[in-house]
Amino acid sequence: MKNSWTGGESACLDSPEDGLAVAVHRREAGAFERLVERYESSLYNYAHGILQNTFDAQEVVQDAMVRAHRALTRQYDEERCATLALRPWLFRTTRNLCLNRRRSKTRELERPLHEFDDNRLGPFVGGAHSDLERREETELLRRALSILPVEARELITLRFMEEMSYGDIAKTVGTSEAALRGKVFRSLKLLRDALEKKGVAHAV
Amino acid sequence: MRCRNVLTRIDALRTNELAAGEAQEVHEHLGKCHDCEESLNDVVALARSVRSIAIKPPKSMRASLTATDRFDVVDAGGRPIFVAFSNRGLRMIHTGSSEEEFRTMYGERFGRELVRGALPERLRRQVAAAVEGEGVDRPVVDLEGSEFEQTVLGILTRIPRGEVRTYSWVAQQAGRPKAVRAVGNICARNVVPFVVPCHRVVPAGGGVGNYAFGSEVKRALLEREGVPVDELEEMAGKGIRFIGSRTTHIFCFPTCRDARRIRGDNRVAFHDEEEATKKGFRPCKRCQPAAA
Incomplete structure (x- = not known):
C-alpha cells in the first residue's frame, strides 16, 4: 500500500477527482488550469508548513506543477492517469521537493516524533474572542507551529489545515494509517506544549 | 480500550474515519473517562483554530503557473527559427527543427504547452538582429x-x-x-x-x-x-592570451576592438597578466582582461 497511488481505500473527506488527471493527460483545454486552481493554495500552504519560507514555498509549488504537468502529459499513460490518486500524488511530489530543498540547506537538529510520550492533550485555544484577541492568537499559533519539528508541522498542516483524510495523508507521507494516528496526536501535543510555554493556554 | 489507544483515535473519530467497531469502543470509553472526553473537545477546538492560520499564495503565483506561452516562426534566410515568448519576453529560440520537435522540447524543459501566436514587433526585431549576428543591447527575455x-x-x-x-x-x-x-x-x-x-x-x-x-x-x-x-x-x-600596445602601455583581450587597432610594430604579446603588469602595462578598462 505504501507507495501505491492507484486504488486503495476511498477517502471520506476528499473531493472526487472527476477525471482531472485524465483531462490533463488528454490536454483538454483548461484542464491544467483547473488543476492549478484547485490545488495551488493547498500545496503552497503545505510547502510553507514544511519550509517556513514564502519564497521557497512558491518555488517548490512551481516546480511541483511543472513536474506534474510533465508526468501527466508525457510520462503516464491514460490508464495510469485514470487510476491515479491525484491529490495525495501532488502532495507527495510537493513534499519530496520540500525535503530535497531542506536537505540542501542547513540541517536542523530536530527530534523525531516518536521520542515524545502520549498523555492527555490538555485544553486548547478556542471559543469566542474579540478581533484583537483572535489576531494575537493567530500570531501565537503560527509561531508555536514554526518551532515544531518539521514532521509535526507537516502533519498538522495536512490534517487540520487541508483536512486531508488519514488514508490520503498515509499515501502522501508513506506510512500506515495506524502509525499516522499516533503521530498526529503527538504533533498536536507538541503544538499544545509550545503554546503553553508561551503562556497561551486558554481554558475552553 | 485504554486511554492511550483512545487518544490516538479521537481525531479520526471526529471525522468518522474509524471502523464501526472501533468507533463504538472509543465512544464507550469517552462516556466513562472525563479526561479523554475533554481531549476530544480540545482536538475539535484545535482543528478549528489551526485551519484559520492556513496561508494563501501570492496572487502572482497563479499567473506564472497557468501562463500560456506562445510561439511563432521567424524566417531567417529560408531557415525557420522557432521562437517561444510570453508577455514578459523571449523564452526560447531554436533553429531548423519541426514545429512538433520544438513544442516537445519546450514542454520537456518548462512543463508547459505552447500555442501559436504572433511575435510582437519588438521581439521580432531582436530575434532578427541576433540571428544576423548583431548584438542585442537590452534583450527582452523571460x-x-x-x-x-x-x-x-x-x-x-x-x-x-x-x-x-x-x-x-x-x-x-x-x-x-x-x-x-x-x-x-x-x-x-x-x-x-x-x-x-x-x-x-x-x-x-x-x-x-x-x-x-x-x-x-x-x-x-x-x-x-x-x-x-x-x-x-x-x-x-603559442600560449598568448593578451595583446598590449607599446604606445599606451595597455593590454587587452586579443579580440577587444582597442587591441585590434594596435599597429603591427606596436603590438606586444603576453602569456599572462603577471607578465604584462611586470612590464608596466595596465589592463584595458573596456575588455577588463585582468579579471580573466
Missing part, C-alpha cells in the same frame, strides 16, 4: 533559473559582436571565479541562443569550444561576426 544563472546570462549580453571572452572571465565577472564549469553549463543550457550570445564565450586554451548546434556552427557564427578565429587559435597555440 528566463527562469538561479540568481547566478541570471547574472551569467546578463554578462554574456555585454560581450560585443566581433569579440570573444573566456569561460573563466565570465565566472570571474559573475563573482565566482571557480565556477568555470558552471558557466559552461549555463551557456550549454542557454535557451535563447543568438539573443544571449553564448557563442562568444570560448575556452581559454584555444579553439572555439562546444556549441549546442556544433562547434562548426559556432566557428562560422564567430567568423561572420568578424572574429579572426584562425588567428586566435594560432595565438592560443
